[in-house]
Amino acid sequence: MNDRPTHRPVSLPPTRARDAKGAPLPATSTTAAADTTGAHPAPMADDASGTHAAPTEPHGPRGPAAPSDASESEPRRSSGARPRPEPDAPTLGTSSVTAPSLGTSPLADPSLAAPSLAAPSLAAPSLPDPSLAAPSPPRTYADFRATLGSEEARPTVRVAPRLPMGARGLMSLLFHGELATEVIEVSLRSGLFARLDEAAARGGWVELGELADELAFVPERLLKLLDALEAMLFVERLDPRGDEPLTLTRYRSVEPLGPAAAQVVGRDSIERDRRAQPWAALHGRLHEVLRGAEGIPAEDFAWPPATPAQVARFARSMAAGVPPIAESFRAAAGALFDDLDRSGPIRVLDVGGGNGTLASALVAIDPRLRVDVYELPELEPLAQDTFARSAHAARLGFRAGDAFLQPLPEGYDVILFVRILHDVPAAQARALLAKAHEALRPGGKVIVCEELRSPERAAIQFFWSYFLVGVDSCQSRLREWSRYDEWLRALGFEDVSLVPGPFDLGHATK
Numbered sequence: 001m002n003d004r005p006t007h008r009p010v011s012l013p014p015t016r017a018r019d020a021k022g023a024p025l026p027a028t029s030t031t032a033a034a035d036t037t038g039a040h041p042a043p044m045a046d047d048a049s050g051t052h053a054a055p056t057e058p059h060g061p062r063g064p065a066a067p068s069d070a071s072e073s074e075p076r077r078s079s080g081a082r083p084r085p086e087p088d089a090p091t092l093g094t095s096s097v098t099a100p101s102l103g104t105s106p107l108a109d110p111s112l113a114a115p116s117l118a119a120p121s122l123a124a125p126s127l128p129d130p131s132l133a134a135p136s137p138p139r140t141y142a143d144f145r146a147t148l149g150s151e152e153a154r155p156t157v158r159v160a161p162r163l164p165m166g167a168r169g170l171m172s173l174l175f176h177g178e179l180a181t182e183v184i185e186v187s188l189r190s191g192l193f194a195r196l197d198e199a200a201a202r203g204g205w206v207e208l209g210e211l212a213d214e215l216a217f218v219p220e221r222l223l224k225l226l227d228a229l230e231a232m233l234f235v236e237r238l239d240p241r242g243d244e245p246l247t248l249t250r251y252r253s254v255e256p257l258g259p260a261a262a263q264v265v266g267r268d269s270i271e272r273d274r275r276a277q278p279w280a281a282l283h284g285r286l287h288e289v290l291r292g293a294e295g296i297p298a299e300d301f302a303w304p305p306a307t308p309a310q311v312a313r314f315a316r317s318m319a320a321g322v323p324p325i326a327e328s329f330r331a332a333a334g335a336l337f338d339d340l341d342r343s344g345p346i347r348v349l350d351v352g353g354g355n356g357t358l359a360s361a362l363v364a365i366d367p368r369l370r371v372d373v374y375e376l377p378e379l380e381p382l383a384q385d386t387f388a389r390s391a392h393a394a395r396l397g398f399r400a401g402d403a404f405l406q407p408l409p410e411g412y413d414v415i416l417f418v419r420i421l422h423d424v425p426a427a428q429a430r431a432l433l434a435k436a437h438e439a440l441r442p443g444g445k446v447i448v449c450e451e452l453r454s455p456e457r458a459a460i461q462f463f464w465s466y467f468l469v470g471v472d473s474c475q476s477r478l479r480e481w482s483r484y485d486e487w488l489r490a491l492g493f494e495d496v497s498l499v500p501g502p503f504d505l506g507h508a509t510k
């Protein structure tokens with residue numbers, strides 16, 4: 001099992017809270033951002049909708065490395081193209097995210113080496129007797145696999161995907177994807193979805209003739225649009241006796257379509273934002289990219305982000321994806337926080353909380369919450385900037401630290417992991433949850449909001465999987481909720497449950 005951190009080791013100052021101007025506070029205190037109410041005339045919107053110009057989140061929380069550290073600890077790649085393996089470099093290897101075994105050679109830092117492959121050769125360069133030197137690392141996957149013990153090679157998690165329809169049916173529908181999107185857009189903008197939703201909400205139906213009148217559509221043409229919606233399983237239908245007249249055909253949505261469509265095709269949709277990603281570099285060239293010839297150019301997408309500009313861009317892109325997460329917290333606030341049994345404020349630590357966009361949204365959603373972002377120090381100015389725009393800045397704080405290298409700070413009622421566990425190896429994800437268990441008071445809660453492997457998230461999984469084919473330095477590990485559930489129970493958490501929403505929210509009590 002590979003249990004080393006997947007972010008680059010960063011030489012960090014001790015965890016230290018800072019005041020609103022960035023001056024260090026005593027180590028035990030937390031930075032409450034100055035209450036700038038009034039000083040900043042444009043407080044952040046409650047729904048946390050900030051800029052949407054930036055691309056949204058990739059599957060991955062790799063920590064931005066300190067800029068000064070970047071050149072020392074990791075060989076930089078000049079482009080996103082997959083480097084060709086050096087003659088002696090191991091070809092395939094571990095589940096490492098930084099993936100030095102994918103051919104970046106020589107390995108500058110032994111701590112980055114894949115243990116089962118590169119470590120032997122790095123450990124023995126100065127042995128006097130050549131016969132004692134470590135063997136050359138294996139070069140093919142078959143060689144590599146032969147080095148694994150039977151335990152390591154044994155699968156332990158059953159993965160059983162099921163198609164919601166036949167393979168041909170799904171492929172055929174996907175082939176018509178752009179047409180389907182137009183059908184959805186027109187149905188949303190014309191008000192058709194709203195009428196179908198309204199009929200379903202009152203437990204009734206709406207007739208084709210009524211719809212055509214209200215929307216000023218030709219009835220026979222609208223019927224075909226509704227047939228298309230039915231083919232996508234969005235509406236159900238009651239035919240008139242004997243099929244005629246067609247205008248008496250009744251319809252309703254099978255679930256609320258308007259809100260779903262607004263999220264997917266609306267102006268601020270994550271899907272729309274994704275179109276701004278530099279994925280186009282792969283489009284039509286996937287075969288060549290898979291063979292390692294090309295990839296996403298580093299200037300288009302640097303991973304992990306290293307320079308201040310890259311860190312800021314990545315933080316903005318994560319922030320663009322926060323609104324549906326905030327919405328999930330808003331809907332689940334009662335289930336998450338009501339049983340915490342606190343007379344005072346509920347103290348929340350948002351581990352890997354980025355530029356504080358979610359933290360800002362949370363304090364706006366629930367007046368009981370005080371939220372500290374726990375992040376790498378590079379993120380502090382960005383978070384302070386976000387806090388300064390919040391109308392609730394006095395309930396926001398920042399704690400600098402490294403969640404992978406240090407224990408999590410104590411004194412919190414709730415510890416959040418939002419989009420930080422899903423692409424680190426299992427041992428690391430589990431270790432973070434264990435740190436949360438250690439840090440929480442009895443009765444405290446951990447909340448897990450990750451990209452899960454689930455049918456509802458299939459499109460998101462699809463997009464990032466496609467994009468990341470061209471980014472060797474980033475590797476995602478989407479998991480079913482059942483794995484997190486299993487880990488939480490094994491660590492001693494109780495009342496483990498999942499609240500479904502735009503993002504599912506898992507929570508458990510110590």
Ligand SMILES: C[S@@+](CC[C@H](N)C(=O)[O-])C[C@H]1O[C@@H](n2cnc3c(N)ncnc32)[C@H](O)[C@@H]1O
Nearest residue numbers: 060061062063318352354376402403404418419
């Ligand atoms: C994928 S982003 C998620 C940000 C935020 N939670 C969200 O969902 O919008 C992962 C975050 O983890 C942070 N991070 C990475 N390594 C970290 C570490 N060792 N300690 C604390 N935070 C870290 C990164 O800086 C980044 O902001």
